Amino acid sequence: MSRQLIFELGHRPAFGREDFLVGPSNEAAVAMIDAWPNWLGPTAALSGPAGSGKTHLAEVWRAAAGAVRLDLSALGEADLPALVAQRAIILEDLARLSDREERALFHLLNLVREEGAALLLTSRAAPGHIEVRLPDLASRLRALPHAELGAPDDALLAGVLVKLFDDRQLRVAEPLIAYLTSRIERSISVLRDVVEALDRASLSGKRPITVPLAAEVLQSLGRG
Structure with missing residues (x-):
């Protein structure tokens, strides 16, 4: 008997504004992004745990503002005047900074204000809680307009x-959704991992995505 090959097709996550689901845990962050360009200042910040939607909202703003992305790892070496000339910048996953990165960030904040550009920061911790050594930078970070994303409630989950199933062109029944929401921790990143694992298990076993399959997958992931 010949062995049948299974091809795993890629999928495209939907990152448009209309694809972002709004609930109590994220409505302040969504309102802040929607308020652009009428922000309270040239720089704004989003914070929240991994998978809470920061990257999705940053992508919504990137599309609206025509923003360019700057990796934290490139901050210390970046040509900041050339970057600010792009008019809108996203710096994601702000965390503990080296001395050089602190100076670069302080310079970037100043340039954005002086040139009338816009900057969106994202981080897990609130920007004012990120430990920095430069007192002036610490003061700037604490003063930034900031919105926090929290863990989703049941409806948002x-x-x-x-x-996530729709992104993969998968249609599932409501009992499966209810089963998963009652058993998965309130993290969008965990939901993403579970949906991916279900897709793989369904494809490899040629089985529909049902509650029994979900129970097996959650058990294999140590979440059963």
Whole structure:
């Protein structure tokens, strides 16, 4: 008997504004992004745990503002005047900084203000809680307009699950969504991992995505 090959097709996550589901845990962050260009200052910040939606909202703003992305690892070496000339910048995953990166960030904040550009920062911790050594930088970070994303509630969790399945062109029944939302921790990154694992298990076993399959997958992931 010949062996049948299984091809795993890629999928495209939907990152448009209309694809972002709004609930109590993220409505302040969504309102801040929607308020651009009428921000309270040239720089704004989003914070929240991994998978809470920071990257999605940053992508929504990137599309609206025509922003360029700057990796934290490139901050210390970046040509900041050339970067600010792009008019809108995203710096994601702000965390503990080296001395050189602190000076670069302080210079970037000043240039953005002086040139009338815009900057969006994202981080897990609130910007004012990121440990920095430069007193002036610490003061600037504490003063930034800031919105926090929290863990999703049940309704938002269910909506995100449906969206993640839709991103993969998978249609699942409501009992499966209810089963997963009652058993998965409130983290969108965990939901993403579970949906991916279910997709793989369904494809490799040629089985529909049902509650029994979900129970097996959660058990294999140590979440059963």
